[in-house]
Amino acid sequence: MNLATLLTEARNPATEHIDQLPTLDMLRLLNDEDAKVASAVAAVLPEIAHAIDEIAARIHDGGRLFYIGAGTSGRLGVLDASECPPTFSVPPTLIQGLIAGGDSALRKSSEQSEDSPEQGAADLAAAGFTGQDTLVGIAASGRTPYVLGALQHANPLGALTISLTCVPNSPMAALADIAIAPLTGPEALTGSTRLKAGTATKLVLNMLSTGVMIKTGAVYGNLMVNMQTTNAKLVDRAQRIIIAATGLEGPEAQPAAAALLTEAGSIKTAIVMQKLSLDRPTAEAKLAAHHGNLTALLHPKP
Numbered sequence: 001m002n003l004a005t006l007l008t009e010a011r012n013p014a015t016e017h018i019d020q021l022p023t024l025d026m027l028r029l030l031n032d033e034d035a036k037v038a039s040a041v042a043a044v045l046p047e048i049a050h051a052i053d054e055i056a057a058r059i060h061d062g063g064r065l066f067y068i069g070a071g072t073s074g075r076l077g078v079l080d081a082s083e084c085p086p087t088f089s090v091p092p093t094l095i096q097g098l099i100a101g102g103d104s105a106l107r108k109s110s111e112q113s114e115d116s117p118e119q120g121a122a123d124l125a126a127a128g129f130t131g132q133d134t135l136v137g138i139a140a141s142g143r144t145p146y147v148l149g150a151l152q153h154a155n156p157l158g159a160l161t162i163s164l165t166c167v168p169n170s171p172m173a174a175l176a177d178i179a180i181a182p183l184t185g186p187e188a189l190t191g192s193t194r195l196k197a198g199t200a201t202k203l204v205l206n207m208l209s210t211g212v213m214i215k216t217g218a219v220y221g222n223l224m225v226n227m228q229t230t231n232a233k234l235v236d237r238a239q240r241i242i243i244a245a246t247g248l249e250g251p252e253a254q255p256a257a258a259a260l261l262t263e264a265g266s267i268k269t270a271i272v273m274q275k276l277s278l279d280r281p282t283a284e285a286k287l288a289a290h291h292g293n294l295t296a297l298l299h300p301k302p
Helices: 023-034 037-042 045-060 071-088 111-115 117-126 145-157 171-175 196-215 232-246 253-264 267-276 280-289 294-298
Strands: 065-069 095-099 134-138 160-164 178-180
Touching: 023 196, 037 045, 037 196, 045 065, 045 134, 045 160, 045 178, 045 196, 065 071, 065 117, 065 145, 065 196, 071 095, 071 134, 071 196, 111 145, 117 145, 134 145, 134 196, 145 160, 145 171, 160 171, 160 196, 232 253, 232 267, 253 267, 253 280, 267 280, 267 294, 280 294
Parallel strands: 065 095, 065 134, 134 160, 160 178
Antiparallel strands: none
């Protein structure tokens, strides 16, 4: 592939003299370019929605979600995966991030690692990836060999494969069941895809994981009812979630929510106990019968 022809490698005429500008004007140019990212992501919302529905269906059937990438793309995937357990109380095995060069590449660049498709396939196999799972290959250029190798490993297994790139008609898209490609255009610094492409990637990953967690019952309304209460800030937030979800009012609301949380052991159970006037074992049993989906339990469809 002629890399010079890639949209993400093109030179941006608006910023050709950015090095000669006063700092504030330099920042205005960067901000102008960043403002284009949201519309690029908006243009691919149908593809993102399709991906969320398909991933959620696989997770419901026991599958997992894997991200794989190199450099900035890999780091963003690992970041998104690592934030799901504390936010949604899912096991760290449910959503996993793999990066070329291994975890050390999160801090220290390992650019040469991205050139091996065999290593991408091997890393995915070593993680225990199966045909039940979903693979999201991430690369702004759409042609990173490490990611291509992983996609080529996943497809024959019958896994769901998704490409997340910032160029059209990429080699990765040709290998994927679903192609997501927000076209963010030439970077302010030529080829520096940690800028607009990186921002678009983060926005899409936010949508994928958040959307899947909403679809699988980790959210009630807009409340993070699966959240782990692992520090003082999160305990306070959990109490406020219980208050908002149950309608507790007045000066006794906070102490009542605190007592409920202590007795219930989780936000969801506390909400069910309060709203349905149940003891903990009965509330837990009802939640289990609805696969932990608080919305399905409290607002059943006719």
